[in-house]
């Protein structure tokens with residue numbers, strides 16, 4: 001890492017240590033509340049949209065610098081870390097494919113902490129497979145009219161705008177060649193968001209179902225070229241999956257930190273837990289897997305920033321980091337014994353929050369499919 005990157009990492013760590021208050025977090029988690037004040041503060045200090053160019057409110061850094069922040073936030077707290085790291089979810093679609101007007105209108109407020117974004121790809125009948133969609137957008141004069149349902153949409157109830165993948169050409173063969181991405185603002189007639197709750201983890205993050213009933217958006221809300229939506233989504237996943245890997249890495253590291261601290265303090269049979277070789281070996285395995293996850297994740301981010309995009313490596317990073325987070329958090333609970341099962345000790349929440357990283361942005365099975373396809377040369 002460069003000195004600048006180390007400074008960003010330290011700044012993110014310092015912010016998280018100083019601002020993430022344990023008592024408040026437990027309250028927010030129990031009441032399913034998004035940490036609005038922290039979001040505003042994080043934006044003010046430049047932690048959101050650091051990868052946007054300066055003219056669009058960012059600092060001109062890349063994915064690598066962005067994931068250093070995600071990792072540090074999730075390390076300090078899995079729930080707050082995930083909530084904050086997803087406030088700009090999918091705005092990269094505008095960043096990479098939008099017009100200068102769209103970038104100005106949407107990215108600057110995201111970086112400033114005025115807007116929250118959301119990306120709507122998944123549908124009730126189309127999850128892992130979005131090559132076919134039921135949500136349609138029909139061109140009528142100077143507008144697209146959207147009908148359909150998107151589900152499990154992060155920030156669904158709190159977002160100011162949505163990036164929505166729709167079937168625009170119903171005759172396209174294969175169907176994904178007829179998909180386009182549209183920008184939809186909150187409060188528009190015909191759009192309804194229904195929060196999906198309760199859920200296993202990430203309770204400070206909104207997850208909602210979106211229903212579109214004759215939602216009319218002007219043609220200027222098309223992002224990039226018509227019928228290129230599916231390809232834009234695939235390119236976006238090469239970036240967003242690395243961010244999810246960084247969430248997982250941070251969560252795993254946070255669980256490890258807590259397990260180590262506990263093992264140093266807790267005594268049984270007249271000895272500290274850390275003095276049992278079994279505990280030492282557990283910690284050694286956890287640390288080794290975290291370091292491997294870190295190397296994969298950093299390499300995937302670095303490659304992305306060098307424009308050497310490698311979906312296989314991205315999927316390896318996401319799949320491995322996510323599994324590591326789940327397993328390390330599990331072991332962290334075990335090291336805490338009964339206390340690990342109790343909310344106050346935090347590791348049970350890290351465990352619940354870690355699990356989503358194996359599901360969203362492509363399940364671990366889908367990552368394996370991507371890796372395998374690349375290995376057998378089927379990727380086109």
Ligand SMILES: Cc1cc2nc3c(=O)[nH]c(=O)nc-3n(C[C@H](O)[C@H](O)[C@H](O)COP(=O)(O)OP(=O)(O)OC[C@H]3O[C@@H](n4cnc5c(N)ncnc54)[C@H](O)[C@@H]3O)c2cc1C
Nearest residue numbers: 119120121122127128152153154207359360361362363365
């Ligand atoms: C909390 C949360 C937040 C989310 N946020 C968003 C969001 O912001 N935007 C968005 O668009 N979506 C979001 N999602 C949706 C998420 O990306 C999907 O849930 C995920 O992609 C899986 O789709 P599915 O749930 O329909 O499962 P399915 O696709 O039905 O899969 C069920 C099981 O079958 C397996 N499977 C499916 N196909 C294959 C295959 N070809 N080979 C091997 N195994 C296979 C899967 O791996 C999985 O284990 C979110 C989900 C959750 C739970």
